[in-house]
Amino acid sequence: MQRSRTDASCVRSVDYNAAQATLEIAYGSGAVDRYFGVPPDIVDALEAAPSRGTFVVTVLKPRYRCDRLTPSRRAFTWRTPRMRTARAGRGETM
Secondary structure: OOEEEOOOOOEEEEEEEOOOOEEEEEEOOOOEEEEEOOOHHHHHHHHHOOOHHHHHHHHHHHHOOEEEEEOOOOOOOOOOHHHHHHHHHOOOOO
């Protein structure tokens, strides 16, 4: 498989293996997903899509089996303002 870089902020690179009909997508978060049984015309549509992130969410995720190969680097590293407020209200420090 040869990974091709993209200009999208959400989707960093796309890698398609036609022999196995597998598509690997690396995201800006660092996560990598592998989709199975993806035909070449869907890969072409992904490459031509105005928003690759929207295409992944609306076309790939609902239709094709997916395995997460690597987790996001951002997992569990963020805190929302609501979390800070809730902790501060209980007297906890961060």
